[in-house]
Structure formats: structure tokens, C-alpha cells
Amino acid sequence: MNVLGIDFTFFAVSDMQKSLAFYRDVLGIPLACLVHEGTWAEFEINPGTLVLGQGYDFTSPGGGTVALAVEDVKATIEELEQAGIHIHSPLGESAVCFWAIIKDPDGNSVIIHQRKDKTVG
Numbered sequence: 001m002n003v004l005g006i007d008f009t010f011f012a013v014s015d016m017q018k019s020l021a022f023y024r025d026v027l028g029i030p031l032a033c034l035v036h037e038g039t040w041a042e043f044e045i046n047p048g049t050l051v052l053g054q055g056y057d058f059t060s061p062g063g064g065t066v067a068l069a070v071e072d073v074k075a076t077i078e079e080l081e082q083a084g085i086h087i088h089s090p091l092g093e094s095a096v097c098f099w100a101i102i103k104d105p106d107g108n109s110v111i112i113h114q115r116k117d118k119t120v121g
Contacts, residue, residue: 008042008049009066011108012059016041018105019052026083027068027110047121062107069121073098073114080112 013019016038023043024031032044041052050066053059070076077087077100088109089101098114 006048008051009064010051010053010059011064011066011104011106012056012061013052013054013104013106013108014061015105016052016054019054022104023050023052026080026085029068065109065111067099067111067113069113069115071114073100073112076112 011019020031020034020041023029023041029043029045029050032042032049034041039054039056043050043052045068074091077091080102081087085102087100088103089099091098091100093099096116098116100112102110102112104110
């Protein structure tokens, strides 16, 4: 086998409308498509895709984690707090990055992430 890369990250959700509002409206990620009678949503976030699915039996809500790269993690945290989003894990720092963790409406972890060298992916 020769794995070429990650095509998408999948999060199971319990309420697609709440999740769409969170990812599209709060986080500002453009919705690429909504298919299968509104049970499958895709957000193109280069170099990959974030997929939300409601009612699929291969996973359950609240068990995933994705790290979203941002230009300025501190400014993003401030924006999220102003929007009423609870910061689950406050600003952290390692030798290579800064991060904070929030939760989506189903409890999936969303890491707000900034590499110190400004690279993405």
C-alpha cells in the first residue's frame, strides 16, 4: 500500500444546522457543498477537506479533533470569545507553535493553531 495523503477529516454531528452555523458562521469557513439530503457537508480547507456528517453509522458525535491553522492565534481567540465561544483550553505554546482548543456543538475538539514559522499543513 502507498498512502498518498489525507483526503478529508470527518466529524459526526447530531444537529447539522447547529454545526453548519458553527463552522460557517462562527469560524467563517466557506461551505463547499451540502449533499445527501443535507446530511453531508464539506468545507474546503486547503490542503484538505473537513466533512460533517449526520446519521452515519461508522462514527458517533463528539469523538474527533481537527487543528485549524490561523494567521494570528491570539486575535482569533479574542474573536471567538467576543462571539461567545468558550475557550476549552487556553492559549498554549510549544517550541514550534501556539494553540487553543474550543469545542463544536457536539464536543468535537477544534484546535486553533499557529505555527511559529508561519507554515500551514
